[in-house]
Amino acid sequence: MSTSFEEWWKQLDNHSQTALKQDLLAAVQQACETGGMKGEEASLRKKICDVVAELARSLIDENGNNQWPEILKFLFEWGSSPNAARKECALSILAAVPGIFGGQMGHYLDVIRELLQQCLIFHDCREVRYAAVKALTAFLLHVESEQHVVMHFKGCLPAILQNVLDSVQSDDDDVLKCLIELAENVPKFLRPQLEQIVELSLKINIDSTLDDSWRQLALEVLVTMCEISPASMRKHANKFLHPLIGQMLTMMVELDDDPEWSLADSIQEEDNDSNAIVAETSLDRLACALGGKTVLPLLLSQLAPMLHQDDWRLRYAALMTLSATGEGCRKQMEMMLDQIVDAILPFLRDSHPRVRYAACNAIGQMSTDMAPLMQKKFHAKIVPGLLMVLDDEMNPRTQAHAGAALVNFSEDCPKSVLSLYLDELLSKLHEVLVRKLNELVTKGRKLVLEQCITTLASVADTAQDKFIAYYDRFMPNLKYIFENANSAELKLLRGKAIECISLMGLAVGKDKFMQDCTDVMQLLLKTQSEMNDLETDDPQVSYMISAWARICKILGKQFEQYLPAVMGPVMKAASLKPEVTVLDDDEAKELDEEEWQVVQLGDQQNFGIKTAGLEEKATACSMLVCYARELKEGFVPFVEDVAKLMVPFLKFYFHDGVRSAAAESLPFLLECAGIRGAQYVTEMWQFMVGDLLTALKTEPEPDVLGELMHSLARCVEHLGKGRINEDQMRQIIEFLDEKLRNHFDKDKERQEQRQDEDYDEELEEILLDETESDVYLLSKVSDIIHAFFIAYRQEFFPVFDQLIHHFIQLLANQRSYSDRQWSLCIWDDVIEFGGSSSLRYQQHFLRPMIVSLSDPHPEVRQAAAYGIGVMGMFGGAEYAQACSEALPSLVQMICAVGSREPEALSATENAIAAVTKACPQMHKTEWQGGLPVRGDVGLGLTLVP
Numbered sequence: 001m002s003t004s005f006e007e008w009w010k011q012l013d014n015h016s017q018t019a020l021k022q023d024l025l026a027a028v029q030q031a032c033e034t035g036g037m038k039g040e041e042a043s044l045r046k047k048i049c050d051v052v053a054e055l056a057r058s059l060i061d062e063n064g065n066n067q068w069p070e071i072l073k074f075l076f077e078w079g080s081s082p083n084a085a086r087k088e089c090a091l092s093i094l095a096a097v098p099g100i101f102g103g104q105m106g107h108y109l110d111v112i113r114e115l116l117q118q119c120l121i122f123h124d125c126r127e128v129r130y131a132a133v134k135a136l137t138a139f140l141l142h143v144e145s146e147q148h149v150v151m152h153f154k155g156c157l158p159a160i161l162q163n164v165l166d167s168v169q170s171d172d173d174d175v176l177k178c179l180i181e182l183a184e185n186v187p188k189f190l191r192p193q194l195e196q197i198v199e200l201s202l203k204i205n206i207d208s209t210l211d212d213s214w215r216q217l218a219l220e221v222l223v224t225m226c227e228i229s230p231a232s233m234r235k236h237a238n239k240f241l242h243p244l245i246g247q248m249l250t251m252m253v254e255l256d257d258d259p260e261w262s263l264a265d266s267i268q269e270e271d272n273d274s275n276a277i278v279a280e281t282s283l284d285r286l287a288c289a290l291g292g293k294t295v296l297p298l299l300l301s302q303l304a305p306m307l308h309q310d311d312w313r314l315r316y317a318a319l320m321t322l323s324a325t326g327e328g329c330r331k332q333m334e335m336m337l338d339q340i341v342d343a344i345l346p347f348l349r350d351s352h353p354r355v356r357y358a359a360c361n362a363i364g365q366m367s368t369d370m371a372p373l374m375q376k377k378f379h380a381k382i383v384p385g386l387l388m389v390l391d392d393e394m395n396p397r398t399q400a401h402a403g404a405a406l407v408n409f410s411e412d413c414p415k416s417v418l419s420l421y422l423d424e425l426l427s428k429l430h431e432v433l434v435r436k437l438n439e440l441v442t443k444g445r446k447l448v449l450e451q452c453i454t455t456l457a458s459v460a461d462t463a464q465d466k467f468i469a470y471y472d473r474f475m476p477n478l479k480y481i482f483e484n485a486n487s488a489e490l491k492l493l494r495g496k497a498i499e500c501i502s503l504m505g506l507a508v509g510k511d512k513f514m515q516d517c518t519d520v521m522q523l524l525l526k527t528q529s530e531m532n533d534l535e536t537d538d539p540q541v542s543y544m545i546s547a548w549a550r551i552c553k554i555l556g557k558q559f560e561q562y563l564p565a566v567m568g569p570v571m572k573a574a575s576l577k578p579e580v581t582v583l584d585d586d587e588a589k590e591l592d593e594e595e596w597q598v599v600q601l602g603d604q605q606n607f608g609i610k611t612a613g614l615e616e617k618a619t620a621c622s623m624l625v626c627y628a629r630e631l632k633e634g635f636v637p638f639v640e641d642v643a644k645l646m647v648p649f650l651k652f653y654f655h656d657g658v659r660s661a662a663a664e665s666l667p668f669l670l671e672c673a674g675i676r677g678a679q680y681v682t683e684m685w686q687f688m689v690g691d692l693l694t695a696l697k698t699e700p701e702p703d704v705l706g707e708l709m710h711s712l713a714r715c716v717e718h719l720g721k722g723r724i725n726e727d728q729m730r731q732i733i734e735f736l737d738e739k740l741r742n743h744f745d746k747d748k749e750r751q752e753q754r755q756d757e758d759y760d761e762e763l764e765e766i767l768l769d770e771t772e773s774d775v776y777l778l779s780k781v782s783d784i785i786h787a788f789f790i791a792y793r794q795e796f797f798p799v800f801d802q803l804i805h806h807f808i809q810l811l812a813n814q815r816s817y818s819d820r821q822w823s824l825c826i827w828d829d830v831i832e833f834g835g836s837s838s839l840r841y842q843q844h845f846l847r848p849m850i851v852s853l854s855d856p857h858p859e860v861r862q863a864a865a866y867g868i869g870v871m872g873m874f875g876g877a878e879y880a881q882a883c884s885e886a887l888p889s890l891v892q893m894i895c896a897v898g899s900r901e902p903e904a905l906s907a908t909e910n911a912i913a914a915v916t917k918a919c920p921q922m923h924k925t926e927w928q929g930g931l932p933v934r935g936d937v938g939l940g941l942t943l944v945p
Contacts, residue, residue, distance in 0.1 A: 005058040024052050025074055032085040049089050053096035066102040075100070079115040084125035091119060091131035098135075098142035105143075112139070113153055120159035129163050130175050136160070137178040144185050157193050161200060168204060168214065176204070176217045180224055187229040194232060198222065198240045206247050216278045219248070223282045226289040230766075231758030234294050241290075242298050248286075249302060251279035252317035262353035262395035265447045276317075280324050287328025291762040296329045307343065312352035319347060319358035326369040334370055341366075341378050348385045353395035360389055360398070364405030371412030382409060383421045387428050396448050403451040407458040418459070419466050426470045429456050437477060450493050453478070457500040460507040467507045475504065475516055482523050495543030498524075502547035510554050517555075521562070524548070528565050542616040545570050549623040552630050560634035563627065567638055573620035574645060578654055579610035597654070609654045618657030621649065625661050628668035632675070639672040647688045650695035656704050659695070663707040666692065667714030674718065682723050685715070693731050702773050709780035716787035721795070732784070733802050739781055740806040746774055775818045782822050789833040797834065804844070811848050817857040824852060824863035828870060836876035846882055853889035858907040861893060865910035872918025883918040890915050
């Protein structure tokens with residue numbers, strides 16, 4: 001009905017439309033009179049109600065007016081009926097279409113509340129009570145943005161909780177799921193009964209007589225409340241957090257003692273529905289939500305005894321908990337990292353292989369979460385410990401995990417630190433690789449060999465040129481694997497060998513790699529010719545695509561000869577169209593989360609996207625960007641086809657990486673188009689600009705939006721003056737205006753949150769993170785304005801005038817230092833590219849710029865100093881007085897104590913450059929001691945003799 005409603009409904013005359021509505025309501029009435037509350041009759045009644053609900057949904061017009069007023073009378077009459085079946089029908093329709101009241105909702109609020117309250121305590125039938133919980137939940141979610149409406153129903157909350165408790169006995173978990181939805185979407189509605197909800201959820205969670213699914217749902221209620229209302233939950237932490245953490249740790253210990261576990265030759269998927277995995281994930285979420293200051297002390301007090309228990313499962317759970325909570329407790333763990341690392345390391349020698357596995361996991365995860373501090377402070381303990389476990393021949397799964405931990409360690413390890421261990425580390429990796437290669441040939445076992453190759457690739461990637469001395473030791477074996485691992489079960493091994501070869505080549509550089517380049521190229525081309533026969537999700541595909549891009553970086557222009565052979569498979573992978581299906585809520589819940597991603601569209605409608613091949617698609621798109629960036633002229637024959645492929649991906653909402661790559665590609669495509677001539681650049685821009693502007697307005701993810709804004713800035717620079725028409729300029733300025741207004745609005749919202757009763761230190765950390773995200777987008781606004789000034793210079797002023805009020809506001813004294821910094825950067829551009837014409841704006845920026853030379857924040861001083869410098873170089877004689885006035889502050893910056901410290905260095909060197917540019921003959925003896933300038937490139941420094 002919903003997919004073609006407009007088409008067929010208009011074909012019915014008024015009499016037929018009325019008759020259909022009457023017949024549907026009559027059918028519901030008949031179903032209520034002939035059936036009970038369960039069985040086939042109830043199922044049929046539910047299906048008829050679904051049809052009624054869908055028609056009611058379709059008859060709400062764009063202005064929110066309900067074109068079927070009889071349905072409201074039906075709802076109120078049947079909802080108030082003493083007949084249980086009628087009540088359930090009314091509630092079912094309301095749950096399916098919570099917006100059924102349209103624009104009249106405010107008029108009916110008291111009636112709706114009274115109806116739902118009566119149904120929530122309808123003693124004659126629990127099905128009615130449970131249906132009332134679902135209907136109220138759907139309604140509150142529908143009006144979640146209208147807080148006063150939500151709180152109008154706060155009197156219903158005790159009855160909801162009573163029904164949750166009753167539902168445990170009746171084995172209907174939909175009511176408990178409603179509580180989770182309320183916690184996710186309307187947390188303030190639950191606040192009056194917060195303690196009761198916590199007690200109820202804990203009671204369900206600790207009841208070992210219940211099915212695991214019930215206990216896990218109760219845990220989900222608590223964790224969700226911690227995520228959505230962290231400050232409120234922290235206030236009650238003393239009452240619930242200790243038993244909650246204890247219960248999660250108890251669940252983590254619910255493990256099978258499988259003696260074959262450590263002998264497996266493949267990475268086996270964990271059972272995500274097991275209590276152990278659910279609890280581990282929940283601990284991770286809890287730590288991230290409440291913060292280490294709240295969670296870590298309680299956590300450590302319970303983990304310490306577990307680490308000394310005879311039962312291996314307790315030691316395993318304790319170590320896995322440290323892994324899981326490291327991200328959320330990072331700051332607090334870093335302050336006591338010595339004790340934590342010293343507590344973990346002995347378990348690398350534990351008698352049980354799964355405990356050794358857990359110790360490797362903890363070291364690896366903490367190497368990621370606390371990099372590079374972990375590597376800098378504890379390398380002397382970690383590397384020997386992991387290399388020891390890498391010798392665990394009797395337990396290949398544990399042995400492989402030591403290699404995985406070394407990947408985590410080396411990825412973020414400073415090159416200078418890793419270089420200390422290259423001899424020891426690479427000798428061990430070579431020893432294991434040779435041994436496991438022989439084992440592959442004789443026994444067919446490959447898990448440790450696959451991991452060893454991945455670890456080698458990571459070490460080479462970090463070591464870079466330091467790896468040259470070890471290159472010849474590994475390349476022959478890797479080429480052997482690449483050439484001979486051709487069976488289906490060795491696809492992943494072969495892919496990892498391809499990856500490792502290309503990363504080693506990139507590390508050692510072209511001169512060294514050329515000795516093997518011909519052989520590697522022949523093998524790659526042979527494999528390339530076979531790629532059309534590979535399945536989309538064959539792991540070799542993504543490894544091959546990435547390898548070609550690395551080799552492109554190694555060979556540079558010499559890679560052009562291979563591009564025709566490479567582009568076909570890369571374009572094929574990038575062109576993948578994922579399987580998409582429209583689902584209702586029930587169907588969405590049944591999908592395998594490992595294979596499908598669900599995107600909610602609205603009431604009862606979802607997109608299901610099959611995830612197979614999406615990562616490979618994103619990788620292929622990134623590689624196309626690499627070819628365009630590296631090859632330029634050599635990429636020109638492909639630029640049109642790639643543009644036609646990539647530009648629509650700006651709206652590929654199924655994968656952030658695809659959209660980011662599409663955004664990144666645009667300026668490189670324009671650069672390549674420029675080789676064909678000015679007219680082709682104009683045509684290319686006109687092809688891409690519509691989708692780019694639409695994407696800028698609709699992009700939901702801040703990181704991708706930042707990439708889109710950076711792309712626009714680069715495009716403007718490439719285009720120069722004249723190619724952006726009036727309508728496009730208007731849309732860009734409207735977009736920038738909206739982003740700047742959003743910046744101020746979000747800052748105001750954060751200030752309001754700081755006045756909320758739930759405000760605390762942990763919430764302040766979250767607000768600071770949000771501020772950082774907003775400042776990132778503000779920097780991208782600056783990039784775009786900068787690009788326009790480069791292209792248009794003072795001719796951009798009339799357009800700039802439409803935004804000027806924002807930059808004046810950003811420069812106000814009460815604004816944050818980052819706001820003032822980026823505002824000054826804009827005014828720097830006004831001076832640099834406007835020259836003496838910038839005098840028209842001096843009342844807005846000149847005095848704040850001079851004052852900012854003494855700002856306590858070096859970022860602000862740097863922007864101000866740069867402004868004084870360009871004032872002297874490009875502003876003309878009219879700025880001479882201002883430059884002279886700024887000179888004492890510039891000299892003070894240069895001579896101040898700490899001016900050469902890392903955090904102040906850029907500001908100091910901009911001050912030196914400013915004196916040189918603005919006042920070349922004055923006070924040279926006071927500032928030349930600060931030379932030479934090392935830290936901040938691009939200052940345009942010219943010393944005057």
